[in-house]
Amino acid sequence: MTLREQFGEIDVYLFDQLLRGRIGPGMRVLDAGCGHGRNLVYLLRSGVEVFAVDPDPGAVLAVRALVESLAPALPATHVKAEAIENMTIPPSSMDAVICSAVLHFARDDQHFEAMVRRMWQTLVPGGLLFCRLASMSGIESRVRPLGSGRYLLPDGSERYLVSESRLAELTRTLGGTLVDPIKSTIVQDMRCMATWVVRAAR
Numbered sequence: 001m002t003l004r005e006q007f008g009e010i011d012v013y014l015f016d017q018l019l020r021g022r023i024g025p026g027m028r029v030l031d032a033g034c035g036h037g038r039n040l041v042y043l044l045r046s047g048v049e050v051f052a053v054d055p056d057p058g059a060v061l062a063v064r065a066l067v068e069s070l071a072p073a074l075p076a077t078h079v080k081a082e083a084i085e086n087m088t089i090p091p092s093s094m095d096a097v098i099c100s101a102v103l104h105f106a107r108d109d110q111h112f113e114a115m116v117r118r119m120w121q122t123l124v125p126g127g128l129l130f131c132r133l134a135s136m137s138g139i140e141s142r143v144r145p146l147g148s149g150r151y152l153l154p155d156g157s158e159r160y161l162v163s164e165s166r167l168a169e170l171t172r173t174l175g176g177t178l179v180d181p182i183k184s185t186i187v188q189d190m191r192c193m194a195t196w197v198v199r200a201a202r
Contacts (some may be wrong), residue, residue: 007041009041010041011100013130013132014098014130023095023128023130028049028093029049029096030052031052031053031097033054034054035054036063037062039098039100040067045071050071050078051094053083053084055081055083055084060080063079084115084118085114085118093122095127096123097123099119100131101133103133103134104133105159107148108150109148111160116170117174124200125200126199126200126202127200128179130195130197131196134159134192135184136192138184139191142154142189146158149161153190154191155191167196168182174200175201176198176199180197
């Protein structure tokens, strides 16, 4: 089996969490904003009990097909067409939540915080929240504010952006603990992506 067959198009920063043993077999893991399941291939193969939500019905159909192929015993109801802020995943039910390249599509501050808080509610004590999202760190002078927390980036895209200080403050507000320092990766001065990994109190 090739690496691509084993891991799919997995986010390299999520792969790092797997290598550190923070997400693995026997855990209940939610992919919030799963898209077509790029981060789920290894998890489905390795015995993780996967749950996934996405507001796009087409994406949900694609992930259900992936589940049927790689983990046919997993109930189809684990994959739902739902918005993150309104998802029906029970509180205190997930060992880990993955949210990769989703939060920067928030409409405004209220939408962003609603998504984060709803994901946080689903975590068991000691659960892990892994997020990759667009940041303004290092490119502050190159982005133009559009209002409501959204910005025009040098690459022409519009995104909801956070700063490292905002993520640090949100970590404190949630009562969580940073598992890793917040990492910000600048891509050719055109955009920046932050990796935010937080553990809930036990």
